[in-house]
Amino acid sequence: MPETVFLAGATGAIGKVLAPRLIRAGYTVFGTTRRADRVAVLIEAGVVPVVVDVFDADALTAALAEAKPDIVIHQLTDLPFGLDPAQMAEGRIRNARLREVGTANLVNAASKAGAGRMISQSIAWVYQPGNTPHREEDPLQDSAQAIMTLERLTLRTSGIAGTVLRYGALYGPATGADSPSGNITVHVDDAAEAALLAVRQSVDGIFNIVEDSPEVSNEKARSLLGWRPSFGK
Numbered sequence: 001m002p003e004t005v006f007l008a009g010a011t012g013a014i015g016k017v018l019a020p021r022l023i024r025a026g027y028t029v030f031g032t033t034r035r036a037d038r039v040a041v042l043i044e045a046g047v048v049p050v051v052v053d054v055f056d057a058d059a060l061t062a063a064l065a066e067a068k069p070d071i072v073i074h075q076l077t078d079l080p081f082g083l084d085p086a087q088m089a090e091g092r093i094r095n096a097r098l099r100e101v102g103t104a105n106l107v108n109a110a111s112k113a114g115a116g117r118m119i120s121q122s123i124a125w126v127y128q129p130g131n132t133p134h135r136e137e138d139p140l141q142d143s144a145q146a147i148m149t150l151e152r153l154t155l156r157t158s159g160i161a162g163t164v165l166r167y168g169a170l171y172g173p174a175t176g177a178d179s180p181s182g183n184i185t186v187h188v189d190d191a192a193e194a195a196l197l198a199v200r201q202s203v204d205g206i207f208n209i210v211e212d213s214p215e216v217s218n219e220k221a222r223s224l225l226g227w228r229p230s231f232g233k
Contacts, residue, residue: 004028005199006067006115008054008106009075010047011038013174014121017192018075019047025196030067032076054102057109064113071199072110074120074154076102096146103150107157117161119198120154122147124166124208124216125184133217136166136206151206163198167191168210172231183215187231197225 005022009015010031022029023046031047032054033039042049052063054076064072078094103120110118126144127134140148155162171177172188180187186194186209194209207221211229221227 003070004030004067006050006064006069006072006110006113007031007047007075008073009077009121010042011035012075012077013170013172013188014191014195015075016041016045016174017188018073018195019045021192021196022199023047025200027199030063030069032063054098054105057105060105061109061112064109064115068113069110069115071117071119072106072115073195073199074103074106074118074150075195076106077121099146099150103153107153107160111157111159115160117163117199117202118154118157119163119165119195120150122151122164122166122206124168124210125182127216132215133213134208134215135217136208136220155204155206161202161204163204164206165191165194165198166206166208166210167194168208168213168216180211183213184210185213186210186229190227190229190231193230194221194225194227197227201225 005027010019011033019029029047030050031042032050032052034053036051039049050063052059078098126141128139128141151164154164168184168186170188171180175188203224208216208218210216210218
Protein backbone atom coordinates (compact mmCIF):
# COMPACT_ATOMS: atom_id res chain seq x y z
CA MET A 1 0.00 0.00 0.00
CA PRO A 2 1.43 3.44 -0.94
CA GLU A 3 2.43 5.51 2.06
CA THR A 4 1.47 9.08 2.86
CA VAL A 5 4.15 11.68 3.58
CA PHE A 6 3.59 15.00 5.36
CA LEU A 7 6.31 17.30 4.07
CA ALA A 8 6.75 20.35 6.30
CA GLY A 9 8.49 22.98 4.22
CA ALA A 10 7.35 21.80 0.80
CA THR A 11 8.11 25.13 -0.89
CA GLY A 12 11.62 25.50 0.54
CA ALA A 13 14.82 24.86 -1.40
CA ILE A 14 14.93 21.16 -0.54
CA GLY A 15 11.18 20.65 -0.26
CA LYS A 16 10.42 21.79 -3.81
CA VAL A 17 12.98 19.28 -5.15
CA LEU A 18 11.98 16.49 -2.79
CA ALA A 19 8.20 16.60 -3.30
CA PRO A 20 8.24 15.57 -7.00
CA ARG A 21 10.70 12.78 -6.24
CA LEU A 22 8.43 11.41 -3.53
CA ILE A 23 5.44 11.55 -5.86
CA ARG A 24 7.33 9.78 -8.66
CA ALA A 25 8.28 7.10 -6.12
CA GLY A 26 4.58 6.48 -5.43
CA TYR A 27 4.00 8.40 -2.21
CA THR A 28 1.03 10.64 -1.52
CA VAL A 29 2.47 13.97 -0.39
CA PHE A 30 0.82 16.59 1.79
CA GLY A 31 3.03 19.69 1.68
CA THR A 32 2.96 22.75 3.92
CA THR A 33 3.38 26.40 3.19
CA ARG A 34 2.62 29.47 5.28
CA ARG A 35 1.55 31.43 2.22
CA ALA A 36 -1.71 30.94 0.37
CA ASP A 37 -0.16 32.35 -2.82
CA ARG A 38 2.06 29.25 -3.06
CA VAL A 39 -0.82 26.78 -3.09
CA ALA A 40 -1.04 26.74 -6.90
CA VAL A 41 2.62 25.77 -7.16
CA LEU A 42 2.08 22.82 -4.84
CA ILE A 43 -1.00 21.65 -6.71
CA GLU A 44 0.84 21.86 -10.02
CA ALA A 45 3.58 19.65 -8.56
CA GLY A 46 1.00 17.05 -7.48
CA VAL A 47 1.20 17.93 -3.78
CA VAL A 48 -1.85 18.17 -1.53
CA PRO A 49 -1.43 21.73 -0.20
CA VAL A 50 -1.62 22.51 3.51
CA VAL A 51 -1.53 26.18 4.50
CA VAL A 52 -0.39 26.20 8.11
CA ASP A 53 2.08 27.89 10.44
CA VAL A 54 4.17 25.44 12.47
CA PHE A 55 3.84 27.75 15.48
CA ASP A 56 0.05 27.32 15.45
CA ALA A 57 0.00 24.05 17.35
CA ASP A 58 -3.75 23.51 17.14
CA ALA A 59 -3.93 24.12 13.39
CA LEU A 60 -0.89 21.93 12.82
CA THR A 61 -2.40 19.10 14.87
CA ALA A 62 -5.61 19.35 12.87
CA ALA A 63 -3.70 19.32 9.58
CA LEU A 64 -1.80 16.15 10.46
CA ALA A 65 -4.93 14.50 11.82
CA GLU A 66 -6.56 15.07 8.44
CA ALA A 67 -3.55 13.89 6.43
CA LYS A 68 -2.95 10.78 8.57
CA PRO A 69 0.66 10.46 7.38
CA ASP A 70 2.84 7.42 7.78
CA ILE A 71 5.96 9.60 7.61
CA VAL A 72 6.61 13.23 8.54
CA ILE A 73 9.53 15.09 6.96
CA HIS A 74 10.77 18.26 8.65
CA GLN A 75 12.46 20.53 6.08
CA LEU A 76 11.48 23.81 7.71
CA THR A 77 13.96 26.66 8.10
CA ASP A 78 13.60 30.40 8.58
CA LEU A 79 16.82 31.93 7.29
CA PRO A 80 17.32 34.81 4.83
CA PHE A 81 17.74 33.89 1.17
CA GLY A 82 21.36 33.20 0.35
CA LEU A 83 22.24 33.56 4.04
CA ASP A 84 22.46 37.33 3.59
CA PRO A 85 24.96 38.48 6.27
CA ALA A 86 22.97 41.65 6.92
CA GLN A 87 19.94 39.59 7.95
CA MET A 88 21.59 36.57 9.57
CA ALA A 89 21.48 37.80 13.19
CA GLU A 90 17.68 37.98 13.16
CA GLY A 91 17.48 34.90 10.98
CA ARG A 92 19.41 32.80 13.49
CA ILE A 93 17.00 33.81 16.25
CA ARG A 94 13.97 32.90 14.11
CA ASN A 95 15.55 29.66 13.01
CA ALA A 96 16.43 28.62 16.55
CA ARG A 97 12.82 29.17 17.63
CA LEU A 98 11.62 27.12 14.68
CA ARG A 99 13.99 24.27 15.54
CA GLU A 100 12.88 24.23 19.16
CA VAL A 101 9.22 25.31 19.35
CA GLY A 102 8.30 24.45 15.77
CA THR A 103 9.87 21.00 15.95
CA ALA A 104 8.11 20.27 19.25
CA ASN A 105 4.76 21.24 17.71
CA LEU A 106 5.43 19.10 14.65
CA VAL A 107 6.53 16.08 16.67
CA ASN A 108 3.52 16.34 18.99
CA ALA A 109 1.15 16.63 16.03
CA ALA A 110 2.82 13.70 14.29
CA SER A 111 2.51 11.56 17.40
CA LYS A 112 -1.18 12.38 17.82
CA ALA A 113 -1.80 11.60 14.14
CA GLY A 114 -0.20 8.17 14.50
CA ALA A 115 2.80 8.79 12.25
CA GLY A 116 5.41 6.09 12.64
CA ARG A 117 8.46 7.88 11.31
CA MET A 118 9.99 11.34 11.24
CA ILE A 119 12.90 12.63 9.18
CA SER A 120 14.40 16.00 10.10
CA GLN A 121 16.85 18.44 8.57
CA SER A 122 19.89 19.30 10.67
CA ILE A 123 23.34 20.72 9.88
CA ALA A 124 26.83 19.21 9.68
CA TRP A 125 29.08 22.13 10.54
CA VAL A 126 28.57 22.45 14.30
CA TYR A 127 30.80 19.64 15.56
CA GLN A 128 33.13 20.46 18.43
CA PRO A 129 36.78 20.89 17.38
CA GLY A 130 38.63 17.59 17.35
CA ASN A 131 39.92 14.84 15.14
CA THR A 132 38.58 14.95 11.61
CA PRO A 133 36.74 13.86 9.60
CA HIS A 134 33.88 14.21 12.09
CA ARG A 135 31.48 11.29 12.36
CA GLU A 136 27.92 11.28 13.56
CA GLU A 137 28.78 10.20 17.09
CA ASP A 138 31.11 13.17 17.65
CA PRO A 139 29.80 15.86 20.05
CA LEU A 140 28.27 19.09 18.83
CA GLN A 141 29.26 22.55 19.96
CA ASP A 142 27.62 23.80 23.15
CA SER A 143 26.19 26.73 21.18
CA ALA A 144 24.14 24.36 19.00
CA GLN A 145 21.37 23.96 21.58
CA ALA A 146 18.53 24.45 19.08
CA ILE A 147 19.98 21.77 16.82
CA MET A 148 20.35 19.42 19.78
CA THR A 149 16.69 20.00 20.68
CA LEU A 150 15.55 19.28 17.12
CA GLU A 151 17.59 16.10 16.97
CA ARG A 152 16.50 14.89 20.40
CA LEU A 153 12.82 15.41 19.60
CA THR A 154 13.22 13.58 16.31
CA LEU A 155 15.18 10.64 17.66
CA ARG A 156 13.72 10.13 21.13
CA THR A 157 9.97 10.66 20.84
CA SER A 158 8.18 7.53 21.98
CA GLY A 159 6.39 5.70 19.19
CA ILE A 160 8.20 7.51 16.36
CA ALA A 161 11.27 6.14 14.57
CA GLY A 162 13.56 9.09 13.87
CA THR A 163 16.13 9.95 11.23
CA VAL A 164 18.27 13.09 11.28
CA LEU A 165 20.00 14.33 8.12
CA ARG A 166 22.90 16.64 8.91
CA TYR A 167 23.28 18.60 5.70
CA GLY A 168 26.29 20.53 4.57
CA ALA A 169 25.83 24.12 3.42
CA LEU A 170 23.41 24.01 0.50
CA TYR A 171 24.13 25.25 -2.99
CA GLY A 172 22.25 25.00 -6.27
CA PRO A 173 18.85 26.26 -7.48
CA ALA A 174 16.84 28.39 -5.03
CA THR A 175 19.57 28.26 -2.34
CA GLY A 176 21.17 31.62 -3.07
CA ALA A 177 24.51 29.94 -3.82
CA ASP A 178 25.39 28.74 -7.32
CA SER A 179 28.52 26.89 -6.24
CA PRO A 180 29.91 25.34 -3.06
CA SER A 181 31.63 27.56 -0.53
CA GLY A 182 33.75 25.96 2.18
CA ASN A 183 34.56 22.35 2.98
CA ILE A 184 31.17 21.17 4.31
CA THR A 185 28.70 21.47 1.44
CA VAL A 186 26.01 19.60 -0.48
CA HIS A 187 24.05 20.31 -3.63
CA VAL A 188 20.31 20.77 -3.04
CA ASP A 189 19.48 17.89 -5.41
CA ASP A 190 21.72 15.55 -3.42
CA ALA A 191 20.13 16.79 -0.18
CA ALA A 192 16.68 15.93 -1.51
CA GLU A 193 17.87 12.54 -2.71
CA ALA A 194 19.15 11.74 0.78
CA ALA A 195 15.70 12.47 2.22
CA LEU A 196 14.06 10.23 -0.38
CA LEU A 197 16.49 7.42 0.44
CA ALA A 198 15.80 7.89 4.15
CA VAL A 199 12.09 7.45 3.43
CA ARG A 200 12.63 4.35 1.30
CA GLN A 201 15.31 2.68 3.44
CA SER A 202 13.59 3.19 6.82
CA VAL A 203 16.95 3.50 8.57
CA ASP A 204 16.97 5.33 11.91
CA GLY A 205 19.71 7.51 13.38
CA ILE A 206 21.91 10.42 12.31
CA PHE A 207 23.55 10.79 8.91
CA ASN A 208 26.02 13.35 7.60
CA ILE A 209 24.84 14.40 4.14
CA VAL A 210 27.92 16.16 2.80
CA GLU A 211 30.16 16.00 -0.20
CA ASP A 212 33.48 14.21 0.20
CA SER A 213 35.43 16.34 2.65
CA PRO A 214 38.38 16.11 5.05
CA GLU A 215 36.20 17.80 7.69
CA VAL A 216 33.07 15.59 7.90
CA SER A 217 32.62 11.93 6.94
CA ASN A 218 29.74 10.76 4.76
CA GLU A 219 30.68 7.08 5.10
CA LYS A 220 27.60 6.16 7.14
CA ALA A 221 25.20 7.67 4.60
CA ARG A 222 27.01 5.86 1.83
CA SER A 223 26.89 2.48 3.54
CA LEU A 224 23.44 2.51 5.16
CA LEU A 225 21.39 4.80 2.91
CA GLY A 226 23.15 4.05 -0.35
CA TRP A 227 23.61 7.80 -0.83
CA ARG A 228 26.29 9.24 -3.10
CA PRO A 229 27.02 12.91 -3.79
CA SER A 230 26.50 13.43 -7.52
CA PHE A 231 27.88 16.95 -7.89
CA GLY A 232 30.99 17.57 -5.82
CA LYS A 233 33.53 20.33 -6.12
